[in-house]
Each structure stands twice: as structure tokens, then as C-alpha cells.
Amino acid sequence: MLICKHCGQPVPDNRLACEPCLVLRGEQDRHDAQMEPLRRVHAGALRLITLATSKTANKPHIQLFRSDNETYCGMRVNSRYVRDRMSWFEVQSGPETCCKECRRMLEAAMRAALVEKRKAVTA
Numbered sequence: 832m833l834i835c836k837h838c839g840q841p842v843p844d845n846r847l848a849c850e851p852c853l854v855l856r857g858e859q860d861r862h863d864a865q866m867e868p869l870r871r872v873h874a875g876a877l878r879l880i881t882l883a884t885s886k887t888a889n890k891p892h893i894q895l896f897r898s899d900n901e902t903y904c905g906m907r908v909n910s911r912y913v914r915d916r917m918s919w920f921e922v923q924s925g926p927e928t929c930c931k932e933c934r935r936m937l938e939a940a941m942r943a944a945l946v947e948k949r950k951a952v953t954a
């Protein structure tokens with residue numbers, strides 16, 4: 832039986848890798864992929880990609896960077912959704928600018944991105 836290198840748990844015989852660790856790593860990769868683009872968004876050099884059910888829908892979701900089909904709130908992107916762009920300033924301009932859950936996740940990711948930047952600068 833295989834033992835997972837990351838968590839030390841036995842890997843079931845019918846599996847090639849430890850499932851919980853794969854999921855965690857996937858989330859970590861997805862998180863890491865947001866850091867650099869988010870810093871550019873914060874600096875005003877890049878805008879967030881928004882997805883709405885129509886041009887007139889008032890609360891668009893926000894797409895994850897480096898992903899074609901996922902949003903910050905976990906909703907899968909449907910090809911019917913209308914893509915647009917939104918600046919960090921616009922997102923911050925009021926509570927009604929985007930999906931509540933997307934905003935919550937985005938703000939947490941942005942805080943992490945800015946903390947990592949500070950660490951990188953002082954290191």
C-alpha cells in the first residue's frame with residue numbers, strides 16, 4: 832500500500848494519489864494563481880473579469896484569474912454569461928456592485944495578495 836508523502840495517510844489501493852491532498856493542492860494552486868494578477872488589479876493595471884447573466888443584471892460574479900470556468904464564489908461559468916471588466920475601485924464603490932460571496936472571497940484573496948507582496952518586499 833502507498834503512503835501519501837504529504838499527509839502520511841495510506842492511499843487506497845485503487846487510487847494513485849491521496850484524494851484529500853490533491854484537492855488541497857488544487858485549491859492552493861488556484862489561490863496562488865490569483866496573487867500576482869490581484870496585485871496588478873490593486874495597482875490599477877488590470878481589471879477583474881465579471882460575469883453576468885445579462886448586460887443589465889446588476890450583480891455580476893467575478894471570474895478567477897487563470898481559470899476559464901470558475902468564479903470566486905465557486906459558481907461554474909456558463910457560456911451564456913456576459914463577460915465584462917470591473918476595476919478594483921468599482922468593486923469597492925458599493926456593496927451592490929457584485930455577487931456578495933464573490934466579493935467576500937475576492938477581498939480575502941486581495942488581503943492575502945497584499946500581505947505576500949509586503950513579505951516579498953521585506954525579504
Ligand SMILES: [Zn+2]
Nearest residue numbers: 835838849852
Ligand atoms: Zn495525503
Ligand SMILES: [Zn+2]
Nearest residue numbers: 892904930933
Ligand atoms: Zn459569485
